[in-house]
Amino acid sequence: xxxxxxxxxxxxxxxxxxxxxxxxxxxxxxxxxxxxxxxxxxxxxxxxxxxxxxxxxxxxxxxxxxxxxxxxxxxxxxxxxxxxxxxxxxxxxxxxxxxxxxxxxxxxxxxxxxxxxxxxxxxxxxxxxxxxxxxxxxxxxxxxxxxxxxxxxxxxxxxxxxxxxxxxxxxxxxxxxxxxxxxxxxxxxxxxxxxxxxxxxxxxxxxxxxxxxxxxxxxxxxxxxxxxxxxxxxxxxxxxxxxxxxxxxxxxxxxxxxxxxxxxxxxxxxxxxxxxxxxxxxxxxxxxxxxxxxxxxxxxxxxxxxxxxxxxxxxxxxxxxxxxxxxxxxxxxxxxxxxxxxxxxxxxxxxxxxxxxxxxxxxxxxxxxxxxxxxxxxxxxxxxxxxxxxxxxxxxxxxxxxxxxxxxxxxxxxxxxxxxxxxxxxxxxxxxxxxxxxxxxxxxxxxx
Amino acid sequence: xxxxxxxxxxxxxxxxxxxxxxxxxxxxxxxxxxxxxxxxxxxxxxxxxxxxxxxxxxxxxxxxxxxxxxxxxxxxxxxxxxxxxxxxxxxxxxxxxxxxxxxxxxxxxxxxxxxxxxxxxxxxxxxxxxxxxxxxxxxxxxxxxxxxxxxxxxxxxxxxxxxxxxxxxxxxxxxxxxxxxxxxxxxxxxxxxxxxxxxxxxxxxxxxxxxxxxxxxxxxxxxxxxxxxxxxxxxxxxxxxxxxxxxxxxxxxxxxxxxxxxxxxxxxxxxxxxxxxxxxxxxxxxxxxxxxxxxxxxxxxxxxxxxxxxxxxxxxxxxxxxxxxxxxxxxxxxxxxx
Numbered sequence: 001x002x003x004x005x006x007x008x009x010x011x012x013x014x015x016x017x018x019x020x021x022x023x024x025x026x027x028x029x030x031x032x033x034x035x036x037x038x039x040x041x042x043x044x045x046x047x048x049x050x051x052x053x054x055x056x057x058x059x060x061x062x063x064x065x066x067x068x069x070x071x072x073x074x075x076x077x078x079x080x081x082x083x084x085x086x087x088x089x090x091x092x093x094x095x096x097x098x099x100x101x102x103x104x105x106x107x108x109x110x111x112x113x114x115x116x117x118x119x120x121x122x123x124x125x126x127x128x129x130x131x132x133x134x135x136x137x138x139x140x141x142x143x144x145x146x147x148x149x150x151x152x153x154x155x156x157x158x159x160x161x162x163x164x165x166x167x168x169x170x171x172x173x174x175x176x177x178x179x180x181x182x183x184x185x186x187x188x189x190x191x192x193x194x195x196x197x198x199x200x201x202x203x204x205x206x207x208x209x210x211x212x213x214x215x216x217x218x219x220x221x222x223x224x225x226x227x228x229x230x231x232x233x234x235x236x237x238x239x240x241x242x243x244x245x246x247x248x249x250x251x252x253x254x255x256x257x258x259x260x261x262x263x264x265x266x267x268x269x270x271x272x273x274x275x276x277x278x279x280x281x282x283x284x285x286x287x288x289x290x291x292x293x294x295x296x297x298x299x300x301x302x303x304x305x306x307x308x309x310x311x312x313x314x315x316x317x318x319x320x321x322x323x324x325x326x327x328x329x330x331x332x333x334x335x336x337x338x339x340x341x342x343x344x345x346x347x348x349x350x351x352x353x354x355x356x357x358x359x360x361x362x363x364x365x366x367x368x369x370x371x372x373x374x375x376x377x378x379x380x381x382x383x384x385x386x387x388x389x390x391x392x393x394x395x396x397x398x399x400x401x402x403x404x405x406x407x408x409x410x411x412x413x414x415x416x417x418x419x420x421x422x423x424x425x426x427x428x429x430x431x432x433x434x435x436x437x438x439x440x441x442x443x444x445x446x447x448x
Numbered sequence: 449x450x451x452x453x454x455x456x457x458x459x460x461x462x463x464x465x466x467x468x469x470x471x472x473x474x475x476x477x478x479x480x481x482x483x484x485x486x487x488x489x490x491x492x493x494x495x496x497x498x499x500x501x502x503x504x505x506x507x508x509x510x511x512x513x514x515x516x517x518x519x520x521x522x523x524x525x526x527x528x529x530x531x532x533x534x535x536x537x538x539x540x541x542x543x544x545x546x547x548x549x550x551x552x553x554x555x556x557x558x559x560x561x562x563x564x565x566x567x568x569x570x571x572x573x574x575x576x577x578x579x580x581x582x583x584x585x586x587x588x589x590x591x592x593x594x595x596x597x598x599x600x601x602x603x604x605x606x607x608x609x610x611x612x613x614x615x616x617x618x619x620x621x622x623x624x625x626x627x628x629x630x631x632x633x634x635x636x637x638x639x640x641x642x643x644x645x646x647x648x649x650x651x652x653x654x655x656x657x658x659x660x661x662x663x664x665x666x667x668x669x670x671x672x673x674x675x676x677x678x679x680x681x682x683x684x685x686x687x688x689x690x691x692x693x694x695x696x697x698x699x700x701x702x703x704x705x706x707x708x709x710x711x712x713x714x715x716x717x718x719x720x721x722x723x724x725x726x727x728x729x730x731x732x733x734x735x736x737x738x739x740x741x742x743x744x745x746x747x748x749x750x751x752x753x754x755x756x757x758x759x760x761x762x763x764x765x766x767x768x769x770x771x772x773x774x775x776x777x778x779x780x781x782x783x784x785x786x
Contacts, residue, residue, distance in 0.1 A: 004561070010562045013514030021511035022504075028566035033712040036768045037705040041697060041739055045730025046725040049757035094756065095776075095784045098749035121756050128728065128752065 003031050038250065050124035058090045058117075062446040066092060070099050074439050076417060078103075080383070082113035083101025084447045091119035101125065101132040105389060111138050115154055123152070137185075151187055161193050168197035172205055184214035191220040198224060203231045210266050227330050229292035233267050239263070241291040244284060245312075245319060247300035252307075254315035256280035257287065281318040286320025293335050295322075308338035327351055346380030358386035365392040370400050370407045375414060383418040390419045398429050416440075492537050496593060499536020503529070507569045510561075518561055519552050540594030542558035544568060553602035554743065560769075567713055587671035588711050597670055599679060607666035607681040612641065614661045615720050615763035616774030617785065621649060628653045631718040631763065631774065632667070632678075633692050640718050641667050641678040659763070659775040660783025662689035673713035676718075686776040689759045691777040694722030697733035705767060717766045718774070724762045726755035731762060731771060742770035751786055754778050 001009075006028050028409035045338040058066070062085070069078050073294060082100075085092070091102065097118045114122065126135035136152040147155045164171035169228025175190055182190065191209055194202055202224075209221035210233065225233040245254045257264070260271045260283050273282035293304070300307055312319050313417045320343070327335040328347055344364055349357045361381050368374055383391065393415050400408040416436030419427075421444060424437030469482060499644040506529060515522070526545050533542035545568070551560035573579065574589045581589065592596065616631040625646045631640040647653045657663055664684040669675040695703065700719060707714050728747050732738035741748060754776045764771040773786040 007559045007562050010511050010565075011514055011516045011558050013512060015512040016514070021508040022569075025566045025569045028562050029570040029712070032563035032566055033708055037708040039704075040700070040701060041737035042730070044725070044727050044730055044736050044738025046727050046732045046736075047752070047757045093784075094753040094778065096748045097753045121753060124755055124756060125749070129747075129749070264493055366566075413769060 001027060003028075003035070006031065008437065009249055035444050045126075047128060051120050053091060053119050053121065053151050055089055055119055058085055058092060059446055062090075062443075063093050063096070065446060066096060070096065070103075074436065076413065077112055077436070077440060077443065079113070080417070080440065081443060081447070082110055082117055084444060086113040086116035088447055090117070090447070091121075092117050094121050097125055102133060104134065105131050108134075111135065114138065119328045149252050153183075156186070157189055157193065159188060161196065164193055166201065169201060171197075172202055176205060184212075184217060187212065188214065188216040189223065191217060195224050195227070198227055200228060200230060203228055207232055218266070219268050219270075223329055223388070223403050226290045226292060226326065229294050233290070234292045236263070236267055237287060237291040238295050240287050240398070241295065242299060244287060245300075247302070248312065250306075252300065252310045252312045252319075254284065254312050254319050256284035256315060256318070280342045281315060284315055285318040285322040285325070288319055289325035289329065291322075291326065292329055293326050293332050295325070304335050305338040305341065308335070308342045324348060330359075342390075344377065346377045349377075349380055350382075355386065357381060358389040361385075362389040362392035365389070370396060370404070370411055375410050378411075378414055378418075382417065384420040385415075390415070390423055393419075394423075394430070394433075397433065401430065475657065491549060491724070492595075495536050496538045496575070496595075496746050498743050499533050499538050500593070502536075502573050503533065503538075503541065503568060504572045504576075507565050507572075509580075510565065514594055515558065515561060515565075519557070522561075523549055523552070533782045538594050540592050541568065541571060542594070544571075544592075554769075556710070556728070563768075570701055571713060581677040582673075584671065584673040585710070588713070591670065591672055592689065592713050602670055602679050603681055605668055605671070607668045608637060608639060608678075609666045609682075609684075610632070610637045610639070611687050611689060612663050612665055612667065613689065613720075614659050614663065615718060616765065617656070617659055618765075619653070620772065624649050626653060630656050631756055631765070632663075633720050633763075634716065635689065635693070638704050641669070642676050642716075642718065643667075644676055657686060658783070659785055660777070662687040664693075672711065672716055674707050676714075690781050691783070692720050694720040694724075694761050694763075697721055697724055697731060697737045698735070700739060700766070715768055719764050719766050719771070721762045725757060726751045726756075726762070726776075729751070731764070731773075734759060740770045742767055742772050745770070745772055747786065749774050751776050751783065754784055 001024075006024060009017050009024060010021055010028070013232070014024045020235075037109045043441070057063075062081075066081060068077055069081060088283055100110075100114055100118060111134055115135055118125075119137065122135055126132040134232060136154055137157075137385065140152040140275060147159045151159065160171055160175065163174065167192035174196075187209075191206070192207065206221045206225050210218050210225075212218050212221070222233060225231045226237070228234055235361065240257065243255075244257060247253075257280065260269055264287075265271060269286045271283075273279050297303055302310070308320075308323065320339070323335065324339055324345060324347065326332070327339055328351055331351055333352055336348040337356075339345070340352075340360065342346045344360075349361060352360065358381070361378060364377060365374065378393070385393070386395075393411065396417060397408055397411055400411065412430060413431050416433050419433075419437055421437045424434050424441050427434040427437055501654055510518075526548055530542040530545040531593040533545060544564070546759070548561065548564055551557050551564060569618075571589065571592055574585075575593055578589055579587050586770055612632040612634050614630060615633050617628065619626050619628045621627075628645045630643045630645075632643065633639075643656070645656075645765070647652055664687050665680055665681040667678040667685075668681040670677040670679075700721070703719070704717065707717050722729060723733055725733070726748060727738060730740045731740040751762065751773050755762075758779075760779075761777040763774060764773045776784050776786060778784060
C-alpha cells in the first residue's frame with residue numbers, strides 16, 4: 001500500500017476499509033523509517049555571493065557591547081553607538097546585521113547610520129528581504145564613479161553630495177542632464193543636496209523645479225530658493241510680503257492674503273492648512289516664512305530684535321511663526337537670537353552657534369523649574385552638551401532629586417545621553433547618570 | 449592548552465523523569481537490599497508492560513476509527529494517555545505522546561501523525577519482544593520507553609577520549625526545568641555526542657564551554673544501538689583547534705540512513721556540514737544539493753548574513769522534518785550561535 005493510501009485509510013478509519021489497524025501501523029512504521037532514511041537532497045537555490053567588504057570590522061569589545069545593547073542594556077544609547085561607528089567608518093559583524101535591520105525597519109532615524117555600518121553584506125541582505133529594502137536608499141561609504149549610472153539610489157545620493165562638495169557646478173550639471181529620467185523620490189532628495197554650496201548659479205535650475213509634477217520636489221526647491229535673496233522666487237515673495245505686513249512707527253500691522261492663487265502655489269505655498277489652523281492665517285505664515293529675512297529691517301524701519309518683540313495685533317502668532325520658520329530655513333542666527341528672546345522655541349536653538357546655544361539653554365535651565373517644556377527644549381539641543389549647560393543641568397537634577405524626585409527621571413535620562421561622557425567623574429551625586437556616562441565613555445573608547 | 453575544569457564534575461540535576469530513586473530503607477541488610485531492588489525492578493517491568501499494551505490497544509483503536517478529528521479531540525486524550533504512561537513508569541513513551549501536539553500545526557499533519565503513531569506502536573511491540581532483540585537495540589528500546597540508567601553505570605563503561613568540538617548548544621524550558629543540550633563532535637574518533645543537563649528555571653546551568661570551543665575530554669556514552677547521549681567523565685582542558693571538520697551535504701543521507709537503521713526512533717542527530725551555502729530555506733553545496741530546514745526555523749537570516757552566499761561550516765540538528773541550524777563559523781573561524 002503506498003504511503004498516501006495508508007494516510008487516507010488512517011484518516012477515515014481502518015475499520016471502514018476492513019484493514020486490520022495493527023497491520024496498517026506496522027506498514028506505516030516501515031515506510032516512515034524508509035522515507036526518513038531515504039530522503040535525497042533537493043535542489044538548492046543559493047543566493048549569488050556577496051561582494052567583498054571594503055571597511056574594517058569594529059573591534060571585538062565594541063561588537064560585544066553592541067550585542068549587549070541590542071539585548072536591551074542601555075538601549076537608548078544605540079543611536080550614538082551607530083553614529084560613532086558610521087563616522088569611524090567601521091562595519092558590524094555580519095551576524096548582527098539582521099537584528100539591526102529589523103530595528104531600522106521600525107525606526108527611520110537610524111537608517112542612514114545602518115547604511116554605513118552594515119557594509120556590503122547589509123545591502124546584500126536587504127536585496128533578499130523586502131522588509132529591509134529601505135537600506136538600499138541609504139548612502140554607503142565612498143561611492144565610485146560608475147555609481148551614478150548603475151548604483152542604488154542611496155549610493156547615487158552619496159555620490160552627488162560628494163561631488164557637490166568638490167565642484168558645485170559639476171554636480172548641478174550632472175543632475176540637469178538626466179533630470180527627467182529620475183524618480184520623484186530621488187528628485188526631491190537631489191534638490192535638497194543642492195543646499196550645500198548654494199549660489200545664484202543654481203537659481204535657474206531650482207526655479208524650473210518649481211514646475212515639477214511632484215509636490216515634495218516643488219516644496220524642496222522653494223525652501224532652498226528663499227536662501228537666495230536675489231532669486232526670482234525671493235523677489236515674488238518679497239512683493240507679496242510687502243503688501244501683507246506693514247509698519248507704522250513701533251506698531252506692525254498684518255493682513256492675510258485674500259486667496260491663494262496658482263502663482264503662490266507654484267512658489268510653494270500650500271493651500272490646505274493643517275488641522276486646526278485658520279486658512280488665510282496659514283497662507284500668511286507661509287508667505288512670511290519664504291520671504292528673505294534681509295527684507296524686513298528696511299521695510300519696517302527697525303532692527304530684527306525690535307521687529308521680533310513688536311506687537312502685531314490679530315495675526316501676531318502666524319507672522320511670528322513665519323519668521324521662526326524663515327530663521328530656520330535661512331539659518332539666520334541674528335533673527336534666531338531675536339526671536340528666541342521673544343519666545344524660547346527649541347527649534348531656534350539649532351540655528352545658533354554651539355557655544356551660544358549651550359549658554360542660552362543653560363540660562364533657561366537655571367531660571368525655571370523642571371517641566372515638560374524644559375525637557376522638550378533640552379531635547380532639541382544635540383549632544384555633546386558644553387560644560388556650561390551640563391553644569392546647569394547637573395545642578396538642576398541634584399536640586400530636583402532632593403525636592404521632587406519624581407520629576408528628575410526624564411532629565412537624568414536626557415543628561416545621560418547628551419553630556420560629554422568624560423563628565424562621568426563629576427556626576428557621582430546622581431548614580432544613574434554616572435553609570436550611563438561611564439557606559440558611554442567606555443563605549444566611545446572602544447570605537448576609537 | 450589551558451586548564452579550565454575539574455576532573456569528573458557532576459552534572460547538576462540529572463532529571464530522568466521517574467529516575468532511579470530506588471533507595472533502601474534503613475535497617476535492611478545488604479542481601480535484603482538486593483532482593484528489594486530486584487523486586488522493585490520486576491514490578492516496574494510488569495507495570496511498563498501493562499502500560500504499553502494499553503498504548504498498543506489505544507493506537508489500534510485510533511487507527512481503526514480514523515484520525516480525521518484528531519486536531520479537535522486528540523490533545524485531551526493525549527494528556528490522559530501520557531498521564532497513564534507516567535503512572536505505568538514509562539516516562540519516555542509519555543514524553544513522546546506529549547510532544548505529538550507539535551505535528552498538529554503542520555499542513556501535512558495526517559501523515560506526520562500516522563508516522564508518530566506507527567513509531568510509538570513499533571516501540572511498544574519492540575518492548576514486548578525485547579528478549580529477542582540484540583542487546584544494543586534492547587537498550588535503545590528501554591531508553592526510549594523511559595527506564596532509568598544511573599550515572600554510575602554510564603561512568604563505569606569505558607570512556608572515549610578525544611578532542612571534542614562544541615558544535616551546538618540549546619536551552620529549552622520544560623516542566624519548570626531548563627534542559628540544556630550541548631552537542632559535541634570528536635576530532636579523531638569522528639563520533640558525535642550530546643550532553644544533557646538540567647536546572648530549575650531561574651537558576652544558572654552548569655557552565656560549559658561555548659560553541660566554537662574544543663575540549664580535551666573523556667565521554668562516557670549511554671548504552672544503545674546508536675549512542676549519542678553522553679556524560680562528561682573527565683574534563684582535561686581546552687584546545688585551540690579552529691573550526692571543526694565537517695561532512696559534505698551530499699554525504700548526509702547515507703549518514704542519517706545509518707543512524708535510523710540502528711535506531712528507527714531517532715529524531716535528532718547533530719551534523720557538522722562543511723562547504724555549505726545558506727539559502728533562504730535550506731543548506732546547499734556547490735553542486736546544488738540542498739537539505740531543507742525545519743519549518744519552525746523560518747528564514748535563517750543570521751546564518752545567511754554570515755554565509756553571504758559563500759560556503760561555510762555549519763552545525764545543525766537533523767530532524768525528520770528538516771534541519772535546525774545551531775552554529776556557523778565565519779570566514780575568520782569564529783563561531784556564531786544561531
